[in-house]
Amino acid sequence: MNDAAIEALRRAVAAAPDDVDLRVHLGELLARSGRTAESLAEAAVALQLAPENLAAQALMRVALDRSAAPAEPTLPHPGFDWASAEAQLDGTVPPMFVTQGAPDGPVFEREASTITFADVGGMDRVKERLDAAFLAPLRNPELRALYGKKLRGGLLMYGPPGCGKTYLARAIAGELGAAFINVGLADVLDPMLGVSESNVHEIFQQARRDGPTVLFLDEVDALGQRRSKMVGNAMRGVVNQLLIELDGVASDNDGLFVLAATNQPWDVDPAFRRPGRFDRTVLVLPPDLTARRAILASELTGRPVESIDLDRLAAATDGYSGADLAHICEAASESALLDSVRTGRVRMIGMGDLEAAIREVRPSIGEWLDIARNVVLFGNDDGSYSELRDFLKRRKRI
Numbered sequence: 308m309n310d311a312a313i314e315a316l317r318r319a320v321a322a323a324p325d326d327v328d329l330r331v332h333l334g335e336l337l338a339r340s341g342r343t344a345e346s347l348a349e350a351a352v353a354l355q356l357a358p359e360n361l362a363a364q365a366l367m368r369v370a371l372d373r374s375a376a377p378a379e380p381t382l383p384h385p386g387f388d389w390a391s392a393e394a395q396l397d398g399t400v401p402p403m404f405v406t407q408g409a410p411d412g413p414v415f416e417r418e419a420s421t422i423t424f425a426d427v428g429g430m431d432r433v434k435e436r437l438d439a440a441f442l443a444p445l446r447n448p449e450l451r452a453l454y455g456k457k458l459r460g461g462l463l464m465y466g467p468p469g470c471g472k473t474y475l476a477r478a479i480a481g482e483l484g485a486a487f488i489n490v491g492l493a494d495v496l497d498p499m500l501g502v503s504e505s506n507v508h509e510i511f512q513q514a515r516r517d518g519p520t521v522l523f524l525d526e527v528d529a530l531g532q533r534r535s536k537m538v539g540n541a542m543r544g545v546v547n548q549l550l551i552e553l554d555g556v557a558s559d560n561d562g563l564f565v566l567a568a569t570n571q572p573w574d575v576d577p578a579f580r581r582p583g584r585f586d587r588t589v590l591v592l593p594p595d596l597t598a599r600r601a602i603l604a605s606e607l608t609g610r611p612v613e614s615i616d617l618d619r620l621a622a623a624t625d626g627y628s629g630a631d632l633a634h635i636c637e638a639a640s641e642s643a644l645l646d647s648v649r650t651g652r653v654r655m656i657g658m659g660d661l662e663a664a665i666r667e668v669r670p671s672i673g674e675w676l677d678i679a680r681n682v683v684l685f686g687n688d689d690g691s692y693s694e695l696r697d698f699l700k701r702r703k704r705i
């Protein structure tokens with residue numbers, strides 16, 4: 308009964324997101340139903356909209372109390388619990404319907420596209436490159452048809468960890484109006500002979516099944532690195548399987564767009580990088596000023612913040628990755644929340660919390676820059692890292 312009321316209120320709040328009273332009411336219902344985390348989130352947004360609102364402050368206090376208290380035991384569900392019965396039976400009875408492909412092969416989540424380039428702050432150079440190298444040809448209907456049939460290969464994004472490769476891949480899916488499937492290649496590899504290949508095949512089958520899809524192959528460096536751990540020439544088999552799927556000779560690749568990413572392009576199997584394969588590369592660098600501002604804004608939205616100078620924070624975080632910035636916001640919220648719990652007085656997250664967090668959190672990409680520097684200086688450079696070389700020069704690393 309409460310759940311139905313909550314859902315109805317959620318819809319009302321979605322329709323009138325600035326209505327503080329409505330939101331507080333939703334938060335109270337959530338708190339009463341034991342959904343503390345959700346209630347805390349509503350309280351946070353309400354306080355952000357109206358820091359002085361007494362009901363919102365009270366709700367925050369209740370939610371904080373609850374979240375500090377040990378979890379309440381949940382009442383047993385009345386009636387028969389189908390979910391747990393199914394879980395108990397799982398594996399003991401054969402599946403009712405036969406599905407295509409390996410019955411216990413990997414299943415990958417299809418995400419609907421929710422962001423586009425408009426949600427990617429700054430990073431104009433990367434967006435331009437991605438547009439020229441990937442999106443522009445697809446906007447041309449003839450080239451797009453050709454892409455499915457003859458235009459082989461995909462685009463490889465590389466760069467330091469936490470700087471937006473996955474985020475950009477999602478945005479590309481949004482630009483194409485395609486679904487998004489995220490696959491960590493390291494998870495696909497299996498020491499059992501032939502299993503990695505069938506996993507790869509299964510992923511592509513799933514991606515082809517319904518409508519336009521961006522298939523994002525993450526950690527493609529695993530293909531190079533794990534070679535020593537694989538039996539015999541097994542990795543060759545995986546690379547070959549990938550190329551067969553990309554070719555789409557035996558299958559219809561219409562509406563399938565393949566992107567790959569790695570933090571260590573120098574470890575990627577060279578067979579993968581040959582012309583016609585993943586031969587186009589785009590370097591994704593740490594977020595610029597505009598990007599940092601956008602990341603901070605999005606990380607702080609929905610948290611109870613007060614008098615935040617985003618420009619100052621963005622200026623103070625040069626060299627931090629997107630993931631570092633998320634971490635900074637998390638740390639700042641935590642210290643404000645702990646303070647509130649300790650003193651019993653609700654306190655908003657302020658500049659002081661964020662600046663203290665910036666001092667505490669060190670940029671995480673230093674190690675990556677050191678490796679990149681060695682590769683550029685001492686690796687046999689065939690020109691594929693010229694963009695990286697320019698960046699390191701600008702940063703006075705070489």
Ligand SMILES: Nc1ncnc2c1ncn2[C@@H]1O[C@H](COP(=O)(O)OP(=O)(O)OP(=O)(O)O)[C@@H](O)[C@H]1O
Nearest residue numbers: 427428468469470471472473474598601602629630
């Ligand atoms: N330009 C941007 N605008 C808005 N948010 C961004 C931007 N760049 C990165 N982010 C945010 O930064 C975080 C890290 O980005 P992401 O996970 O895409 O990095 P990654 O390069 O894929 O990292 P990894 O190498 O660890 O897989 C994400 O939460 C993303 O939302």
Ligand SMILES: [Mg+2]
Nearest residue numbers: 472473474525
């Ligand atoms: Mg990623």
